[in-house]
Amino acid sequence: MNNLSKMLIMSTTCLALTACLEVEDNSNNDVVAALEEQNTLLEEQNKELQKKDLPVSIYGMVVDAETGEAVDAKVKLKIGPNWQDFISVSGEFTIDDLPVNTNIIVQIESPTNAFLPRAFFTKTTNADAGQVVMQALGDLNVSKGVQASFSVLNAEDSSSVEGLEFTYNPSVAYGNYISNSMLRNYDVKSTYNAETQTYSITIPEFLSVSLFASKDIDGDGKVDFVTLDGDFDYSDKIKINSLEAQKLTTLYVEEAESYQPVQLRISIADNLGNDFTELDFYAKDRYTGRMDISYDANTKEYVFDYQSSGEVELFMPAFVVNDKNYSSGEINLRWSTLEFLSITSSGFDDNFNYYNRVEVIDGVAKIVVKPREINSNPNISTLSSTVDEADNYSLKRFYEAPIATLEDSFTLEKYDIFTVIRGNDSNSDAVPNGVTRVGYTTQQLPVDYSLRYNDTFLSVKSSQVLDWGYYRYKINNLVNRATGEEFGSNYYQTVDFQIEKPENTGIFRINDIKLDNNNGTTNGNAIVATTTAGIANTATNNRRSAYVYFPDTIETLEFLRLTAISKVTNGIYSSLNNDYGNIVLDGNIKVSSTRLVSLAENEIVESFSGGGYSVSRGTTLEDGKAYYSHFGYSYMSDNTASQTNNMTFLYAYQVKGETTVHEGTITLYVL
The missing domain is CATH 2.60.40.10 (Immunoglobulins)
Structure with a gap:
């Protein structure tokens, strides 16, 4: 066993409770x-x-x-x-x-x-x-490395597409303990050989990684091309998994549909034709963030230079003119065809809907909007609400009028968290000894928030980096700035969102599947000695339905099939021909999942709402981890030195992205 040197120990061994006593004279x-x-x-x-x-x-x-x-x-x-x-x-x-x-x-x-x-x-x-x-x-x-080399060519003339950078990250993060910037320190990047017109990158041969490259080469926020057949398109990026990269020789792309720059001119006037001048008006999109909108005093128009192929949002925060309060307004802008812009809006008296198209003439498009005067409704409407994935899943809301907040205006909670509380875990959890409670709980997270743009634009986000799972923002107790009053007592809004579980990058090994009868013993001995009240476990090595438990790396498979061909029950052999079909088919897992909790046979199990809860409580496998279990095969006892209990299977499986089909037999002993 190897040990690193002692860390973070500022004092030497001899400077603990008192100094060591130096001995020079050995006469006594x-x-x-x-x-x-x-x-x-x-x-x-x-x-x-x-x-x-x-x-x-x-x-x-x-x-x-x-x-x-x-x-x-x-x-x-x-x-x-x-x-x-x-x-x-x-x-x-x-x-x-x-x-x-x-x-x-x-x-x-x-x-x-x-x-x-x-x-x-x-x-x-x-x-x-x-x-x-x-x-x-x-x-x-x-894994050992292998070099992947391929060309990226324009399908129209077979010219090389230069300026791309393919990257992947081989790092592994256990839990959500690091920032994305720390991970990027370990990015592996491609090189480009102008002479051979090829991109090269060294990738792990036997680990699953994905190469990404932006399709916006010049960084102007516009996608410059798409792959010819779409197989490698991944939103605004190219995505190639490591197995595909090893086989790829040429990737053909074509230019994305090009749109001309447009100058959008917006007149803002009331019902009498009076113009509202020099308002705080701004735009933003997913690529460049905030963009300025200028004001042309000669024409009394707001001018926005639209140079993107994607959707852009224009925001007009609420304002006050001549003691009249006017609502915030939002305009969403995108291309409909090469000659028309598609425009929708909210917060104005004359909102544009989905079917509004504005013609572009000589590079200029014009619209007129009428601000809405705010009535006496104590509640302020939300014009737009977005969960911004790029900003740690922050909640961003644009209101029709200025708001103020209170101490308990916002909460963020993570819900559907599988939790196990044993009776002897703590003296303050209200779970008595001898009882284990299981179920799904909710965790409240600290948040930071800010108001901008005349207090009409709200941003709320977690104070910590969010891991995958289910989340819910709750918005309550807001204040109408114009009246100083809280919103009505029935005002309460929630915004749910999900952060997807990262793609499983583990390696599936057929030897990782296990056969367990879930009887609370292994090799004939109790897995857990006592209940949480200290009472001896009553589990015995009795015969129970044996299940095959799969590791979570089953998620990396394209398909998996099992056929039971024999079993040995207490030393007695019998042949079988039980085809249990596709465990995984087309990447979809066909068996159910379960939760594993090691408990004594006589432990009382309750859900948080009272009553029982479905968990596998007597397996030898790791607690709390979700494994996929197949149907019961046969009633069997543990495999012991004196009584053999096992099953033999034919198997066939294929890993996603690979062409090799792994086949063979495996004998699983009952745990």
Whole structure:
């Protein structure tokens, strides 16, 4: 077992409770022995103190993604801004004496360049006072590199498309502990050879990564081209997975439909034709952010230079003229055809709808809008509401009039969080010993907010980076600035959004599937010794329906099929021919998921709302992790030294993006 040097320990071993006693004169052996014994005691006490301050050890295994075998590697650790020295390991490694609740990076490199370097981001766990914690990182998969080289050609004349940059990131983040900017430090980028007109990039041969390149080469916010057949189009980017990149020789693209720059001129007037001059009017789009709108005093028009192929939003914040309050207004602008703009609006007396098209003549389009005078309604309408993914999923709302906020105006919560509370977890959770409650809970998150543009534009977002899951903004207790009164008592709005789970980049191995009868024992012995009340577990090695449990890397498969061909029940062999069909088909998982919680047979399980809750409570597998389980196959006991219990399957599977079909047989012993 290899250990990194002790970290973040500012004092030496001899400066713990008191200084070590230096011994030079050995004439009195009894005194020397006593002093040496004293020093030993002090050093041991010092080590114990260090353990309390730095109680976390992490351990893992560097594994070849191709073979699944442990490999020789160099490992180094970064805590905060400080890198430690590399250590050499033979697969397994342990790093001791780490502080709790601290961001760390584990970087893996090959001493012989046998595989590509890779970084793993995580955070050390918490520990109770006096507790020493072992934190598992699991298998850290690495892969040898292979060079992918391909051309990108214009389909019209076969000319090379230059100026692209293909990137991928091989890093792995356990949980949401790092910023996107930190991840980008580990981006791997392509090079372009002008002589051969090819892009080249070294990618891991046996890890799933995706190459991305922007289709906006000149950075003007406009997509310059699309792929010819659309297979590699991914919004405003090209996306090529690593397996496709290894096979790709030529990628053909065609120019995106080009739109002429347009000068949009907007007249803002009331019902009597009186113009509203020099209002705070601005525009924004997803690429360039805020863009200015100028005012032409000669024509009394607001002028916006529209030079995008995408949708642009124009905002006119609420304003006051001659003691009259006028509503905010929003105009959405996009191309309909090469000659017409499609315009919609809200907040005006004469709103444009979906069918309004404005002709472009000699590069100029003109519209007239009439601001809406705000009535005495205490509630202020929302003109637009957007969850901005690029800004940490912030909620951005444009109101028809200025608002003010109160301390409890906004909340953000993450919901549908699977939670297990055992009776002996805490003395303050209201769950009695002998009871475990499971279910889905909600977590409230801290938010920051700001008001801009005459207090008509609200931005609310989490104070921390959001991980994948389900979220809900709640908006309540707003104030009408014009009246100083709170919105009506029935005013309450919610905005739900989902952050998709990142694509699974693990490696599926057929040996990772398990056969378990879920009887609370393994090898005939109880998995959990007692209930949370300390009462002996009543689980016995009885016969129960055996299930196949799949790891979450099943998500990386295109298809998987199993056929049971034999079983051994308490040493008695019998042949089978049970085709259980497609476990995965066309990338869609056909079996249900379950939650795993290791509990004693006689533990009381309740949901948070009372009653029972569906969990797999007696497997040998890791707690809390969602595995996919297939249908019960047969009633079987544990496999033990004296009683053989197993099933043998034919299998066939294919990984997404690969052409190889893996086939064979596997014997699973009942756990």
